[in-house]
Amino acid sequence: MRSTTVTCCASRTSAEVAPSSKAVKQAIHWMLSLRESGNDPALSQQCERWRKAEQEHELAWQRVISLHQDLDLRAIPGAGVALQTLETSQRRLHRRQALKLLSGVALVGTASWLAKDLDSVGTWTSDFATVTGERRSVRLPDGSLLQLNTRSAVDLAFTEQQRMIRLKHGELMLTCSETPYQGRPLLVQTRDALLEGFEGRFVVRQDFDCTRVSVGQGKVALHLPGTGELQWIGSEQDWRVDAFGAQRLEQVDMDAAAWAEGLIVTRDMRLADFLAQVSRYRHGYLGCTEEVADLRLSGVYRLDDPYRLLQLLPQTLPVRLCKHTRWWIRLEPVA
Template sequence: MRCITVTCFATQTSRNVAPSPAAVKQAIHWMLSLRERGNDPSLAQQCERWRNAAPEHELAWQRVMRLHQDLDLRAIPGAGVALQTLETSQRRLHRRQALKLLGGVALVGSASWLARDLQSVSAWASDYATATGERRSLRLPDGSLLQLNTRSAVDLAFTEQQRLVRLKQGELMLSCSETADPGRPLLVQSRDALVEGFAGRFVVRQDEDCTRVSVTAGKVAVHQPGGELQWIGNGQDWRVDASGARRLEQVAMDAAAWSEGLIVTRDMRLADFLTQVSRYRHGYLACDEDIADLRLSGVFRLEDPEQLLQLLPQTLPVQLRQRTRWWIRLERLS
């Protein structure tokens, strides 16, 4: 990709002005296009004209490129692999998917500049988002309380016809306002379903292969593709995917405990537990196959994932093998 000269106004405004999500999306689009098409003078000129069209465009470009350069220099553990994946994937993925992949790259590391300045590309491109290990609460315009778990992002679309929360990634808890507004349904849209909330509280989590819906108070209605409607009552946990919705009779983890800073497990597989803990920390975390099915039950605090991991050898026959603060693997105790 051809290097293009930085204009002066970006230096003057970059410290005090944040680019809009739309400008960031455009900058990422230009970066992916230039990387895909290589040395294309015509495309480079078009990109330069876009950058010169507004100070905000140049600011968005510089911040996206700074993210790319820092990753390319491997300032963040695992960045090289993530960038290689981005290089090979962008040629066959839709631009929207490539944007999500780049957002994932931003979550890999723990360098201070990332947490302080960028957090993630998803945060730029969403109305509200959380970084790794962060939880956030906010009051919606209708009085409902929205809580976001780690690595989560949502967009809001409140109109005269509906109150819509789009879950783009991660997990949310929504406590519906007791003030009913039947003319404007309160909806949470995930990749797999549309969840309609009433007076009560529920959790929606978007996994790679499904959406999980858990109701802790009241009830919700799940609208699935094809017009099917499924009611979910208090205390129920459901899985929704392309094949439909089904109730989960046994759940190994309290779906709402994260809102209080906890992981509460009931006879949970060690490998599944580590997958959940890894959502709250940077870097690599896994275990050997011969201990993956070990079970644990308990209440674990999320405020310090590293200290949490140190507790595991006290309750299970395992030991931690740690290469760096970002790379931890559990092995059977020898």
Template sequence: MTAAQPGAKTVKQAILWMLRLREHGYEPSLQHQCAQWRNARPEHEQAWQRVIQMHQDLDLRAIPGAGVALQTLETSQRRLHRRQALKLLGGVGIVGAAAWLGKDLEALNAWTADYATGTGERRSFTLPDGSLMQLNTRSAVDLAFNDQQRLIHLKQGELMITCSQAPNLQQPLLVQTREALLEGFTGRFVARQDSDCTRVSVSHGRVAIHRPGTGQLQWIESGQDWRLDAQGSQQLEHVDMDAMAWSEGLIVTRDMRLFDFLAQVSRYRHGYLGCSDEIADLRLSGVFRLEDPEQLLQLLPQTLPVRLRQRTRWWVRVERLT
């Protein structure tokens, strides 16, 4: 049985316990109270371990504002009573730490995963069976390879699998996403875990879809793109972006909405990137290189009647050219 994932409230509690122990850790009663809280529920201990790991063992530069937020809380805890500190936890300064940790635990998934990539990073790995796995930006997977199975759990993000051609492999290569279990023997396919669905694209071979609780099996053939969500499985007739191009460091669009294009580019950079509603439906087609997202954005005014409004490096908004 999988332990419950800690939510934002639990993460905030873990941060407060950490700060209280830093301030008064010599008090046995406080240590005992903290131990009771950690033992009360599995998600308490999980949140505690991850907060400690975040603060002590990991590079906080990957979390915008996290280091500053924790230092601010630590200082404030010495000056303010507990109610004021809780208010501070809800403020903008802690978005990089508590809210960042509590919302889907995306970065924590990367920290605890067998293989992971950061923002803007793409990496390739050779799996124990000889298959090639490529991870796109902000992706994390766990592996369960043994004599009985070859299983990849896509925790977040996007992967491309080129299945091994070794003749002695009897078990299918499985990719578990939130919506389905994907099964492939040969060929190449991409799986992307979005917030509300799984997207699957097959370039060679074919992939079987197992939906939990349905007992049904569907096949995705070469050249097909599918969307899997809570309502079912749907083949996509029109695809506005090449699902495989990211493995070559590219975004290739075909009559894509500007809003959707910016959403894709934002996966490869930190901070806010958006556009005004009046230009959200502008369309663009082309080939764009991902190696420098900021330079990529500079190309937009050359192809569309728009301008870039930039407050900081982390805040960019595309607006209509006036």
């Protein structure tokens, strides 16, 4: 998993790990053309030459064809329309508009997966962002260290009144500056919570239904949503915050800060939950059958090569990897 460090004033230079939108559009065009032509041999040869011309072409082709085959798009109403919409709309619309249009088609899971693999929309409009499998470090103007995990995006608003970091999606780690800034609180805002850091280091992750906060060192003030009350979070504490309030988590099954070192550290974690975390660092589909979902695992795993990580699981669990492509993997019980 790549890691980069920049200062706040530096421009983004991180290389994309996903194929460009141009290559993906070309792959979609080839797939639609072959389907409409009834797999014409001459057209198939032309597509084959295009795929071999560039490594990026083959990667884009595998993404699109996996999306079409592995999720069985032809059995989902509106799926063909969705791909056609993406292919045609990107000719005349801005990329963000095309993805927004695609998400309106009746393809909840499929559309979100394609949008994810084309990079998050927030990457285009955020002050700092990461793509799949990337970590990034940013030294802020006050000396604080901001670290972003995979698929994360933030906006900064440093003014004379406050120092605000808005977490749009994903996960961050903030190591607060030791320099006192009287009258300018250091804030992290998510969909569910407003957090104020005073010292030390803490992690904030925005999930689809809540915000998770883990304080490694120091203390954080949680401004409770809807009440304005303060909840102090001390060192080695983990909290869950949603629209209904805040709850301290007495037990956690994963080290919240290990990703900063390129690791995932688990403690008696469900296999299904483990795979959900690993899927954040790779492209494509990753899941398991219900028969093995509740298997438990503990250990330290490196995130720099998620596929190799998955290959290790059958050595400790009674599972096997069912792999249609490198981007579609499901764990099943050993027969």
